[in-house]
Amino acid sequence: MSTAALDPGMLMAATTPQASAGFGGVDSDAEIMLRAKAGDQSAFDYLVQKYRRPIVSFMYRMARNAAAAEDLAQEVFLRVYRSRESYEASAKFTTWLYRIATNLAVNHARDTRHERPEVTVSLDEPDEESGTTLELPDGTLSAEQMIVRRERMMAIRRKVDALPEQQRLAVIMHKYQEMDYKEIAEVLKKSESATKSLLFRAYETLREQLKEFI
Amino acid sequence: MKCDEIRERMPDVAAGFSKPTIDEGMHLESCGTCAQELKALRATMAVLDEWQTPEPTPYFDTRLQARLREEMAKPRARWFQWFRQPVLAAAFTVLLGIGVGVFYTRDSGMIHHGQEASIAAPPGTAVGDLQALDKNHDMYSDFDLLDDLELQQNVAANP
Numbered sequence: 001m002s003t004a005a006l007d008p009g010m011l012m013a014a015t016t017p018q019a020s021a022g023f024g025g026v027d028s029d030a031e032i033m034l035r036a037k038a039g040d041q042s043a044f045d046y047l048v049q050k051y052r053r054p055i056v057s058f059m060y061r062m063a064r065n066a067a068a069a070e071d072l073a074q075e076v077f078l079r080v081y082r083s084r085e086s087y088e089a090s091a092k093f094t095t096w097l098y099r100i101a102t103n104l105a106v107n108h109a110r111d112t113r114h115e116r117p118e119v120t121v122s123l124d125e126p127d128e129e130s131g132t133t134l135e136l137p138d139g140t141l142s143a144e145q146m147i148v149r150r151e152r153m154m155a156i157r158r159k160v161d162a163l164p165e166q167q168r169l170a171v172i173m174h175k176y177q178e179m180d181y182k183e184i185a186e187v188l189k190k191s192e193s194a195t196k197s198l199l200f201r202a203y204e205t206l207r208e209q210l211k212e213f214i
Numbered sequence: 215m216k217c218d219e220i221r222e223r224m225p226d227v228a229a230g231f232s233k234p235t236i237d238e239g240m241h242l243e244s245c246g247t248c249a250q251e252l253k254a255l256r257a258t259m260a261v262l263d264e265w266q267t268p269e270p271t272p273y274f275d276t277r278l279q280a281r282l283r284e285e286m287a288k289p290r291a292r293w294f295q296w297f298r299q300p301v302l303a304a305a306f307t308v309l310l311g312i313g314v315g316v317f318y319t320r321d322s323g324m325i326h327h328g329q330e331a332s333i334a335a336p337p338g339t340a341v342g343d344l345q346a347l348d349k350n351h352d353m354y355s356d357f358d359l360l361d362d363l364e365l366q367q368n369v370a371a372n373p
Contacts, residue, residue, distance in 0.1 A: 070270060175229060
């Protein structure tokens, strides 16, 4: 049994150009996952390091609070690890990854749909929903301006949250994960034309709902 | 180009993931409605850009490593892994119990019949008489019923 994944230095090294050179170039993520399936621990570490930020970000936007988002993102990678032996490179690796993430996020949203946290704005503590703190890194914004900015961000979030589940997923995958229509369609198990239509309706709704912020 | 065709592509164009093709550009120049829609959608995308997410916390990596370590320490799934599920285990136990019960019931019946056949004693001996009595056990157990029937017939004949 390899313990490579347990070494934090190894995880960080996976992002360096030297360490990832072997996985870059012609190797696709699906091929790297096949190497992880064959027992190559460094291949798995590389995938974790590459997708950790996008998956945490996806979960932040899908879950109700920051702590839950990180838990869910960890669960995604654990499920990838558990099911590595049954992985088949029949589709893009990211399609498989986001399907796992989507299932987890949707189940979590259904389980916690009655647990909406109270929206509070504090100068000192990290925001429950976004995980951000009101730091003033460059001194260009006052505390009041920061509060206004955060309130605006949370209002935008609520508008996206108010979309029907499938539309919300499609928008998050398209706008923030920068996935193309074909891949979103595969994750949502819909046709490409149905996905285009879903996205168009979602953006039409958001255009109306976000008018006040333009 | 029709308006519907370009509208399908508008989210990608408005988000900046791709540029309008020559045909799409010509259509946008000639169709005020589509041009206006694209402008509004670009503004919507700009508002959506404001929703930022923070970097994963250092705790995320530490916790993920710990969970992976736990996962690696777990024994690999065996064929009897399913037995760990309580409902399946209970169902299996019940089925096993029924199976054992049926087996022994059938088995004891066979031995009984086999013994009867194998140790049949010659008539006239004590064992032979006992076996004959045993065979007629059902009839003897109905003797009380026959007595009652006879008594009823006597009562009917001599009221």
